[in-house]
Amino acid sequence: MNYQYNNFYEILEKNAKNLKNKPAYFLNNRKISWERVKKKVDTFARALEIIGVKKGDLVPVLVGNSIEFIVAILAIQKLSAVAVPVNTFLKEEEITFILNDTEAEILIASSKFKNNLKNIRNNTNIKKIIWEGEVENIDENNISFSEILSNFESHEVKELPKRNDLAVIIYTSGTTGKPKGAMLTYKNFFSNIYGINELIKLTNKDRFIAYLPMFHSFTLTVNILLPMFYGSPVVIIRSIMPFSKIIKETLLKRVTIFTGVPDVYSALSRAKLPFYFHWFNKIRFFVSGAAPLAGEVLERFSKKFKRAKLLEGYGLSECSPVVAVNRAELQKPSSVGPAIPGVEVKIVNDELIEVPKGVAGEIIVKGDNVMKGYYKREDATQQTIINGWLLTGDIGKIDEDGYIYILDRKKDLIISKGVNIYPREIEEICLKFPGIKECAVIGKKENNDEIPVAFIELEDNAEFNEIEFKKYLKKHLANYKIPKAFYVIDELPKNATGKVLKRKLRENIEEYMK
Template sequence: MNLRDPQMTIARMVEQVVARYGRKKCLTYDQTTYTYRVVNQKMNQVAHGLRKLGIAHGSRVGLLLSNCPEYIFTYFGVLKLGAINVPINTFLSSEEVQFILNDCEIATLITETALHETLKAVLPNLPHLKHVIVVDGEIPGTLPFQTFAKESIENPVVPDPPTNRDIAVIHYTSGTTGKPKGAMLSHKNLLAAIDANTDVIKISHRDKIIVFLPLFHVFTFVVCILATFSHGTRIVLLNSVKPFKRVLKALFRYRINILVGVPPIFNALANVDVPWFFRFINPIRVCISGGAPLTAEVLRNFQHKFQIPLLEGYGLSETSGGVCVNPLDGVQKPLSIGLPIKGVRVKVIDEDDLELGPNEVGELLIKSDSVMEGYYHQPEETAAVLRDGWLHTGDMAKIDSDGYIYIVDRKKDMLIVRGMNVYPREVEEVLSSHPKVAECAVIGVPDKQRGEVPKAIITLKENVTATEKEFRRFCHEKIAMYKNPKYFEFRDQLPKTPTGKVMKKVLKQEEFEKLQARMEGETVSHESAP
């Protein structure tokens, strides 16, 4: 199967995979296992049901769902019609969900009972939404998934089938202005990403992968679902990483040999007690970490304990997931995001757009067939990051003499909290809307569990008082929990430049000095202990 064929689409890929692996086990979820043939039939039922609701070529379908088989059935069913998936982060607030649904003018949304409350609060503000389909129950005014997806199991015949260049999915990523941007990924983009990632991990029909990361994340769906599906791999799906004991149990029960996670998962595994004989019966052949930087300590501890490769990669929503990774067969360099994967070109440039040499720090640029077509309805934002075929990532990096890439800083001022992108300006805009706030600044501070968390430094208006609890409640109502500041500090004034711009470097330096002082204090106490 040639995934780079200009005539290839995700729908055609599915047909070829099912023709080859139809009787093979494809998906296991909560004690139920589906073969590739049955999964394809479920996809077709969804496609027929959506078509009866008016979904056609170019229509946008929202997915506000936790991990479940219906997520996968719907995703592929949408693509068979030439329609477009819009995955929505299940951790978002009602207002954030409202923005995405309205921005994409979504008429049909697939969701679940637990998340319907998030939706119900903003239903009057969703003029385009006509159909809400619930996968796990019956709610007045909605359509049960089982009733909706009971049509023909045959492949749908569509008058306007999808092409290689049609948009397949729109992944919303936080914007530096506070408004999310929809990265449009075509069938061609996804197929290029599938081809490259299967090459990196050496995926085959003999493999078994466990999936517990959220399916709404581009990294999860491309690597764990699309790439593995394309090669007849067995997928074991969990609705959550918690309880973690269930993950460990599934690893043994299903003889999982590919494990994809985020740094906290591998940190937990590095510290969990396992029998001494585990390394001799452990079937896992490769682990992949994404979503956030992996510390050298976690990498070292994990590999020492399990004696299996742990590959760290780098990717963006705009690149259809991973574009760089430390090689499975080759040198793995600590703190590096590795080498460009198949079909990916990278370079580092200075402020004058001149390419820099080895170990010189500049902005990282990426060129690949997996790079997005642009941002939905945002031509100016698209033009700012896509120039001459190169994606300007906004990340500061360096490339060593062997071609290994190192991320030095995030030009976009972005934080990564539990693998989720958080932009300080977005949080600042929310805090600034509070009637008691004169001005504020949000910075990232280190956190053992989450890697990095937001801290808000606030100056209040004259003659008013406020409490930390008050601001926690306010943020909880306005933005997703992972974006909420963990720490609040009240000051009379913020450090500023002569032109009035808040000096975040000063605030960050102060936090660094506080951390250093705490570490020195802990060292002294340990040394003085009997």
């Protein structure tokens, strides 16, 4: 593909010049223009330069959804430094791991996370912290974000980053162990943006809403960078709760592109929304990503919201993150659609040989969206990227039309008596049983073999009848696929985007068995 831009700052400059006082972001009752955003970025970049940030430095950003998060990311990149968005749900030990892995000396953080940063200077290389929000004890090592914007003058840098330069390092969620930093270039992100551009014709008349955490690759690409490319305004919501605020802002701010994770669409498909929301909302597309969307949820949602399409996509942080998305003109249930333009997808066996259409195997991806590698993890990079193909660790199949079906995670695959069992297939069936809100199936070691067991989260006030449930499963599943044990728990462990952490279920299975 021929990419028009080298970096995101060039897009910001274009928008500030052509759209000037038109809104770039809405936050509560505030409108922030493109011109104003550029001034904030220029000012903050100057402050970072004076503080000591230089080309190639890694700068972690532990900030919630806000204008400040966006300004920080763009200002870091303007200096050809590398932004490292940090998961705001992490605890001190987890944050410390990332800060030590990056060897960063400067941290940008929200003051509301200060309890998780009490010992950070003792346990990391961090020397200076720029605080967003209310700050006490301001000094040369504890700097106020807002005072920077008030007291520093903007300036122009001599050289902006190039297309192949590192833009961001996204740390994976660590669902299978310690997180690894996926190194993403500007070219990686542009591959996603240009690919989506060919599928969904967006303009600066469209409006996005960003309530999912901005540190996540899905939100960063689809809710921040993609709208910036078009000059489309974004409605910023600081928190997903209360969800009624998201519904209200979607209506009042005339949002046309609504993105979410499966948990959100599951809740919306069941929620009793006011009748005027259905009449007056301007939504053209609902987009689902970050975790698999159950077919049951898609069916319920499509019946309830008939004027807009719900498009499920597939991706991973290592691919910036979009790999595939369903097409508005042809959606296939349980499919995540074909690969986006510019991206190749194959299904291979354990020897990395491509398998026939319709046969299950590991999904591998090739294209400009594939990361440069894992930061300081050459061994992991070589195991993950082979001859330019990224091994996703996901099991799937492709039909004759090129539509991709995700069957499971390779690490979640259960092999019982030599037979492959795909947990997602079982989970999809379980979710159709009345009263079951969420379900996760894992393999439990037993006598040198594995057996499937299910963890179940019930709807409010629902009761679980195991005998009736087993009768239901026997009608829909082969006997070897039926879980041998059922554990009803209050809430399944999840990461920030609603993906179930099966690793935690495996680690704590003995506790659940008591």
